[in-house]
Amino acid sequence: MRVHKLAFAVLAVAASLSLTACQNDDDGTGQSDPSSASTVSSTSGGSGSGGSDQGGGKAPAGNGADGQGTAAGTGSDENGKAGKCRTDELEITATDSTIDGDTDGTVAVTLKNGGGRDCTLSAYAGVDLKTSSGPLSAKRTGEKADPFVLKDGKSVSFGIDYPINKSGGSGVRVTGLVVTPPDETKSVTLDWPGAGTLPVTDGSGSPVKVGPIGSAGQGD
Secondary structure, eight states, X not given: OHHHHHHHHHHHHHHHHHHHHHHHHHHHHHHHHHHHHHHHHHHHHHXXXXXXXXXXSSOOTTTSXXXXXXXXXXXXXXXXXXXXXXXXXXXXXXXXXXXXXXXXXXXEXXXXXXXXXXXXXXXXXXEEEEETTSOEXXXXXXXXXXXXXXXTTXXXXXXXXXXXXXXXXXXXXXXXXXXXOTXXXXXXXXXXXXXXXXXXXXXXXXXXXXXXXXXXXXXX
C-alpha cells in the first residue's frame, strides 16, 4: 500500500507540474498578442502622421494655395497693361532725315522712355510747326496705328513729311516744332531741324503730314 500511495503521489505531482506549464504557456500567449497589436498600431500611426503632413500641413511647392497665388500674380504682372507714357517720362528729339532726291523733306522725331517703367504709346503724336504765319498743325497720314509698348530705356520714332520750298520765293519760315505725345496735353517745343522754309500754300489744307508711332523705325 505504501508503494501504491507513493506512486499516486508522484503522479499527482507530475500532473500538477503539467497543468502549471500549460497555464504559463497560455499566459505567455495572452501577453504576446497585445505587444503585437501595439507594434502594428504604432506603424500605422507613423504612416498616418506622414500623410497628414503632406495633405493637411505644408503643400508641395508650387501646388498649394501659396504656389498658385505666386503664379497667378506673376501671370498678372506679365500680361497686365502698361500705363500710358507721360510727357515728363520721355526724352524727345528731332533730326533731319531727308534723303537726297526725295521730293519731300522728312524729320524724324524720337521718343526715348526714361521713366523707369514700360509704358504705352497709342497711334499718333500731336505735331505743330511754329511759322512766321502762325502755328501749322500736321495732318495724320491715316496709316493704321496700333498701341505700342515702349520698354524702359528704349526708343521709338515717327516721321514728319513736309514739302520742300522750290518756289524761289521766301516762303513761310519755320521757327520751331511742338510735339505732344499721344493722349497727353503737355507739349515739348524743339528746334526745327528741317528746311528753313515751306512753300506758300493756298490754305486749303496742311502740307505737313505726320506718321504713326513707329513709322520712322522702331528705335533701339
